[in-house]
Amino acid sequence: MFIDSHCHIDFPELAEKIDALQDAMRANQVSHALCISVNLAGLPGVLDMAERFDNVFATVGVHPDYEDCEEPSVERLVALAKHPRVVGIGETGLDYYRLTGDLEWQRERFRVHIRAARQTGLPLIVHTRSSAEDTLRILEEEGAAEVGGVMHCFTENREVAAAAIALNFHISLSGIVTFKNAVELKEVARSIPLERMLIETDSPYLAPVPFRGKTNHPALVKHVAEHIADLRGVPLATIAEATTRNFIRLFKPPGLSQ
Template sequence: MYVDSHCHLDFPDLNTRQDEVLAAMAASAVTHALCVSVRLEDFPAVRALAERHSNLFASVGVHPDNIDCEEPDEARLVALADHPRVVAIGETGLDYYWHKDQPEWQRARFRTHIRAARRAGKPLIVHTRNAAADTLRLLREEGADQVGGVMHCFTETQEVADAALELGFYISFSGIVTFKNATALKAVAARVPLDRLLIETDAPYLAPVPHRGKTNEPAFVVHVAEEIARLRGESPERIARVTTDNFFRLFRHASRH
């Protein structure tokens, strides 16, 4: 039994094939998935997916790359999170790869999400790219350890992983960990404590080997688990069981049944 802890089933590449994608999930023993919000304008579609399917959950948030969209405030995020199918705040964080010149608005938005998560009592889904030091600093300053969360699609160093773990965060690996040139990331995946490990697809992006270059989907999270199992000398079944337990421990408002 596997859980895809981060995907975007509302995106066109997957939404137009919804029945096929869900059937493939079931055939691969991927029993649950978290559909992650990236814009408030699209949140109703994300929430609707979780309302229609008992094995899907939703988050609410605005991705740090998105500019021309509704800017979230703390009260609005808290209100939208007050729904039984919404289990997290995010995707939020910092991305200095695409936005090098005006990061202050990103930092303000990130703080808003962290404060909303604390008020809502729901964990954070954190994106960080070329911004690890500031991401960790803001998490500490805003008391993110009070609610915890996950460093999603992790591609950072062991030092960054250790700092996030100290804050009570989980580390989630995507299909990138299966790529041949991801040597440093593979080493981190081998060392993260089992009780803080998650797996994800970030579908429709970052399809793992052997599907690299194709549209990603939740069924492919099995390959992420298999690679992590290989790196750690564990069975895929154990990685499946552990990461599933971890998912429901972190996202405590999500029901297994």
């Protein structure tokens, strides 16, 4: 079976057809999905998905792209993380691609999430774009290795992957790895230890080949796994078993065991 370790099925374009998406997941052996919080205003929708479906889990956090929104405190995140379906803190991190100017607020928000993760013992879901150096620095300064987590939708090089793994993080590969021009990322997929690999869709975005340009959804994570298996020259079952085992070990989701 496969697990989509990062999706946004609470977003309107997916939420309105959630029953069909569940059918597609079953048809493609995608057993579970982690629905990711991007801001506190949208958290009820994330939790609703996790409460309605026993194969969906949730996180709590505020994405670095959301500048004008309720700013989370450590205490607020810790309180929200007590929900029984919440298994991680994030999506958090840094993004110097979409936003410019003085981004110290983004770095402080990231630190808040790391501190909340350490208080709760839950792993971090980290977004980094054009900001790898600061992301790794802050993770180390704040002691994030204590809880570990995942570098989601990874697009960096082997050196950044190795540094993240050294900090007790997993590397999650999305549909981007199937893109023809993702040469460097394909090398990451070939080289990272299987015990540190996760797969995801980041749906509704980044549909893998041959669905590129269409609306992504959790069932398509199987195509990410198929491409990685081809790159590594291993059976598809090897990728399925490793990434499922890693997800369960990292997030300890209720009702799932290795």
